[in-house]
Amino acid sequence: MIAGKKVITILGLLTVLSTAFAQTTEFKPNYDESKVPPFTLPDLLKLNDGSEVTAARWWTRRRQEVMRLFEEHVYGKAPGRPGTFNWEQKSISMDALGGKAIRKEVTLYVTSNQSGLAMNLLIYLPRNAPKPVPVFLGLNFYGNQTVHSDPGITVTESWVRNNEELGITDNKAPESTRGVRASRWQVEKLLERGYGLATLYYGDIDPDFDDEFKNGIHPYYYRGGQRRPAPDQWGSIGAWAWGLSRVVDYLEKDSDVDKRKIAVMGHSRLGKAALWAGAQDERFALVISNNSGCGGAALFRRRFGETLERINTSFPHWFCGNFKEYNNREDDLPVDQHMLIALIATRPVYVASAQEDLWADPRGEFLAAYNASKVYDLLGAKGLPSNQMPDLSQPIMNTIGYHIRPGEHDVTLYDWERFMDFADLHFKRGK
Ligand code: GCU
Numbered sequence: 490m491i492a493g494k495k496v497i498t499i500l501g502l503l504t505v506l507s508t509a510f511a512q513t514t515e516f517k518p519n520y521d522e523s524k525v526p527p528f529t530l531p532d533l534l535k536l537n538d539g540s541e542v543t544a545a546r547w548w549t550r551r552r553q554e555v556m557r558l559f560e561e562h563v564y565g566k567a568p569g570r571p572g573t574f575n576w577e578q579k580s581i582s583m584d585a586l587g588g589k590a591i592r593k594e595v596t597l598y599v600t601s602n603q604s605g606l607a608m609n610l611l612i613y614l615p616r617n618a619p620k621p622v623p624v625f626l627g628l629n630f631y632g633n634q635t636v637h638s639d640p641g642i643t644v645t646e647s648w649v650r651n652n653e654e655l656g657i658t659d660n661k662a663p664e665s666t667r668g669v670r671a672s673r674w675q676v677e678k679l680l681e682r683g684y685g686l687a688t689l690y691y692g693d694i695d696p697d698f699d700d701e702f703k704n705g706i707h708p709y710y711y712r713g714g715q716r717r718p719a720p721d722q723w724g725s726i727g728a729w730a731w732g733l734s735r736v737v738d739y740l741e742k743d744s745d746v747d748k749r750k751i752a753v754m755g756h757s758r759l760g761k762a763a764l765w766a767g768a769q770d771e772r773f774a775l776v777i778s779n780n781s782g783c784g785g786a787a788l789f790r791r792r793f794g795e796t797l798e799r800i801n802t803s804f805p806h807w808f809c810g811n812f813k814e815y816n817n818r819e820d821d822l823p824v825d826q827h828m829l830i831a832l833i834a835t836r837p838v839y840v841a842s843a844q845e846d847l848w849a850d851p852r853g854e855f856l857a858a859y860n861a862s863k864v865y866d867l868l869g870a871k872g873l874p875s876n877q878m879p880d881l882s883q884p885i886m887n888t889i890g891y892h893i894r895p896g897e898h899d900v901t902l903y904d905w906e907r908f909m910d911f912a913d914l915h916f917k918r919g920k
Contacts, residue, residue: 516802518794520847528790530825533863544867547834555832556769558824563784564765565723565809567731568710573601576739579609582641583616589680591616594633594643597739599709606706608693608732609633611642613676614685614745623750623916624685625777625908626736628729628759629670631655631662632690637676638668648696673756673900682909683918685746687736691759694732695725699806706731720810726784727809729762734770741772750774750916754908756900757849758807761785768832775915776838777908780898782849784808786840788826788857789819794850797822826853827860830889834861835870837915839890839908844881846898852878858891865889886911 519525533555534542542551560566576597585592590613597608611633614622629636631652632645649662656665679686691697695705702708702717706728718724723731733753741748752775755763760781767776778786783795784807798816801808815822830838840858842851855878862872871887879885882903884892890911894903912918 516796516799518796518799518848519792520794522793522852525791525793528820530788530790530827530860531823533828533831533860534867542867544869547864547868552832555824555828559765559768559829559832561721561809562811562815562823563808564727564730565718565811566721567723567727567769570734570738571599574599574735574738575601575603577603579643580641585613585641586637586639586677586680589616589677590614591745592639592641595739597735599706599735606693606709608689608735609643609645610687610689610736610739611636612685612687612743613637613680615680615683618683620745621747622683622685622745623747623752623912623918624687624740625679625752625754625912626687626733626740627674627754627756628691628694628733628762629674629688630691630759631657631666631670633688634662634664634667635670636668636674636686636688637671640667642667645690645693647690647692649690649692650697672902675902675905678902678905679909682913684909684912687740687746689732689736691729691732691762695728697725697758697806699804702806718809722809724808724810724812725804725806726758726762726765729759730766730769733762733766734772737770737772748772750912752777752908752912754779756780757782757785757898758804761807764829764833764838767836767838768829771836774836775912776833776836777841777911778839778854779841779900779904780843780846780849780854781840782846782854784826785849785854786826786830786857787850787853788860789815789822790825791850791853791856792819793853794848826857830857830861831864834864835868835888837888837890837911839892839911841891841904841907842893843897843899844893844895849898851893855891855893858889862889884910886914888915 579594582592593612595610634642634644753773754777756779760778767773859873865872872889
């Protein structure tokens with residue numbers, strides 16, 4: 490007995506020590522190009538049974554196959570368009586921003602009785618532009634009030650991540666967060682060029698922390714005693730992407746908005762969500778990924794910067810349960826991110842990188858866009874012409890677009906100007 494107890498104690502001690510060790514051993518990202526392992530990307534132009542993909546077969550078979558692979562192994566299946574869905578316009582101003590804009594606030598509900606989950610949408614439209622107007626749609630990180638200092642924007646009451654720099658300490662956004670992220674949205678510049686902006690706080694769809702999916706949208710879809718999504722069902726990125734599609738359900742009904750010209754744009758984790766939303770929902774006429782990195786535009790197989798295991802460890806709620814099976818097994822994953830971008834074909838897609846944002850692997854983002862080009866080319870659209878990255882600030886604007894700019898992980902005026910150039914080109918608008 491006593492010997493047995495000792496064994497248990499020693500085992501216990503070892504467990505404590507190994508956990509402590511795991512917590513203190515720091516992840517060291519690879520930033521050395523020469524240490525990127527050799528790899529072969531899954532072939533976009535072969536069906537799962539090995540036969541060749543023609544343009545016709547892309548549409549009838551391969552696209553669905555690739556979609557299923559992403560659902561099952563990466564982001565998880567989402568429930569689709571809800572049967573009951575309604576909204577309420579909470580405010581409207583016809584002369585916002587000194588008369589330049591129409592500002593609307595619209596709350597979208599997933600239940601018929603307007604209790605439960607509420608997604609608060611903020612919309613700016615250029616007041617003097619002929620309607621309907623094209624619109625950029627994007628999720629924001631800390632509430633709608635952060636996108637502009639306009640006092641007419643309702644400050645979010647939802648749980649937000651603490652951020653000392655922004656003065657958020659008790660998971661509640663203070664008044665002082667008005668406009669703190671204005672540089673990332675460039676509302677006036679958008680309006681000047683005739684674009685509208687629709688944005689909502691991503692935490693309104695699913696708060697971004699691991700609570701085993703008790704809050705946010707997931708529980709609304711649990712069936713028969715279910716307590717968390719099954720291993721092949723949606724994680725948080727899947728939920729944010731689903732929420733973006735719910736906004737389109739609304740925008741389609743707003744006669745001020747050109748429903749054939751809705752562009753989805755996202756930065757970083759929200760760039761991952763934008764790509765997945767754009768892949769699934771063809772109502773997004775144009776898709777923009779800004780610095781989306783691992784799980785977004787970057788190729789997993791390069792293991793440069795953030796890796797698959799790292800992202801699953803830091804953010805266990807982002808992807809579906811099955812995705813964890815691929816920790817340190819990138820080569821066994823049946824997809825890579827060039828296939829995600831290819832799912833958007835032949836709609837225009839733009840990938841933007843930042844030179845200093847090595848964590849997001851700019852070269853991996855570029856190479857995914859380049860390798861997606863095979864599908865664009867097959868379908869008669871123009872992808873990226875070469876596997877050589879362009880120089881800094883030398884955007885490529887085919888049906889696939891790409892730029893890398895100097896600077897760090899961020900969304901800048903330069904980025905927005907290129908996004909608008911790209912949209913002008915594809916929405917056939919003069920400058
Ligand atoms: C972290 C995370 C990235 C993510 C980024 C962001 O850095 O590791 O994957 O893109 O946060 O969303 O800002």
